[in-house]
Amino acid sequence: MYSPESQEEKLVEWYTKSNLKIDNEIFFFGRDITLENSKKVELENSERKFRNFFNSSLGLMTIHDLDGNILSINKKGLESMGYSENEAKDLNLKKIIPKSNQKEYQTYIETILSKKQDSGLMSLIKKDGSLTYWLYSNILDKDNEGNPVVMSTAVDMTQRTLLxxxxxxxxxxxxxTYEVANVGGWKYDLVKQKLIWADITKKIHEVEPDYEPNVETALHFYEAKSSYPKIKKAFKDAVEKGIEYDMELQIVTQKGKTIWVRCKGIPEFVNGECVSVFGIFQDIDERKRYTLELARQKAIFETFINHVPASVAMFDNEMNYLTLSNQWSDEFAIKKKNVIGKSHYEMYDVPAERKAIYDACLQGQNYSNEDTIYRTPKYDTDQHYSWAIHPWYINKKQIGGLIMFSQNITESVKKNRELKKPKRTPISLVKRSQSF
Structure with a gap:
């Protein structure tokens, strides 16, 4: 009804009562319920909005009592857990929490009671038995009857947790892997002027775990005479010119040990300006020293082979040339660079009986011949050769190939033949002998 006084529409609740003493007399009582009704409508709207929000929430929203009984759960939560609305009536947190986490559930209830709230990561079992992970934030509240209930909101973190x-x-x-390979990382932030070493990088430098390096101290670990100038220039070029580097240098550790390391640096630029340099740092001392020693041994071997005063050739187990002496090159009129890696069978028409000898030697036998006749490109006539073949070994059981020794004995054969020819005695000597 309209109120002239306030010039507003009012909502009035009317009551009637008959006068028992006087017939046909009725009393009307009116109560202004405009404000009361407004609050009621506002409360209903609020409840409707909450219900809509509750049901349309993308996460898991529940209301449960302190015994774990789920009193209410949103539709999206039901879908995520794989349950229907009818099944939701019998849901209890204790049933969908893994058995291994039951003690944690009791701790959670105690925390809720004491602090009135709790948050963290919980795991729940879906209807199909799969495990899910939820980031929750819960508060303790009361229902309309004053009973304690827990209002829970949670976000599905399953994919993220598994990742x-x-x-x-x-x-x-x-x-x-890095520890086994002795590989560490490092990064220098030019903006913050801060150098970070990984634990393995510190271990390689033999410094304490809490050691904090800077660029100057890091560079001075490098061997002063040769390595320091190289790394200093490489780092400068990385920062100023954007040039990556990958080098094998020596450092002197905190404990005074000189070792070989591999250092790699990659500059990072933003808007044309270097903001950081990062890379790897690897202990390669054992491998490097082995490589250097191997190179030294190879150089000694090559020098010996090249200058030994004999024709010597070394083959692998496929009869490919590995190396040969200078005298072999001269004797058989071939250049070393033209035959290394090529098969002996491609270079020469080797008879079957000679191949059989090679095969036997590759099985571990030794062979020699004091006088073999054949002609080489260097000579126009047949030559006499003394030669021997021995297998060489990679280890005690594995044969790597053959070593062949050859010597041209043609002149010696000729001299021996001359010496074996009968000689005529001069007549004068015969007469003298007869005179005796």
Whole structure:
């Protein structure tokens, strides 16, 4: 009804009562319920909005009592867990929490009671038995009857949690791999002027775990005479010119040990300006020293082979040339660079009986011949050769190929033949002998 006084529409609740003493007399009582009704409508709208928000929420929203009984759950939460609305009536947190986490559930209830709220990561079992992970934030409240209930909101973190676990496993594997390979990382932030070393990098430098390096101290670990100038220039070029580097240099560790390391640096530029340099740092001392020693041994071997006063050739187990002496090159009129890696069978028409000898030697036998006749491109006539073949070994059991020794004995054969020819005695000597 309209109120002239306030010039507003009012909502009035009317009551009637008959006068029992006087017939046909009725009393009317009116109560202004405009404000009361307004609050009621506002409350209904609020409840409707909450219900709509509750049901349309993308996460998991529940209301449960302190015994774990789920009193209400949103539709999206039901779908995520794989349950129907009818099944939701019998849901209890204790039933969908893994058995291994039951103690944690009791701790959660105790925390809710004491602090009135709790948050963290919880795992729940879906209807199909699969495990899910939820990031929750819960508060303690009361229902209309004053009973304590827990209002819970949670976000599905299953994919992220599984990815993080996979990443952690990969990181652990990489850390183990880097440790086995003695590979560490490092990064220099030019903006913050801060150098960071990985744990393995510190271990290689033989410094304490809490050691904090800077560019100057890091560079001065390098061997002063040769390595320091090289790394200093490489780092400067990386920062100023954007040139990557990958070098094998020597450092002197904190404990005074000189070792070989591999250092790699990659500059990172933003808007044409270097903001950081990062890379790897690897202990290669054992491999490097082995490589250098191998190179030294090879140089000694090559020098010996090249200058030995004999025709010597070395083959692998496929009869490919590995190396040969200078005298072999001269004797058989071939250039070393033209035959290394090529098969002996491609260079010469080797008879079957000679191939059989080679095969036997590759099985571990030795062979020699003091006088073999054949002609080489250097000579126009047949030559006499003394030669021997021995297998060479990679280890005690594995044969790597053959070593062949050859010597031209043609002149010696000729001299021996001359000496074997009968000689005529001069007549004068015969007469003298007869006179005796």
């Amino acid at each position: 993080e676990r996979d990443l952690n496993r990969v990181r652990q594997l990489l850390d183990h």
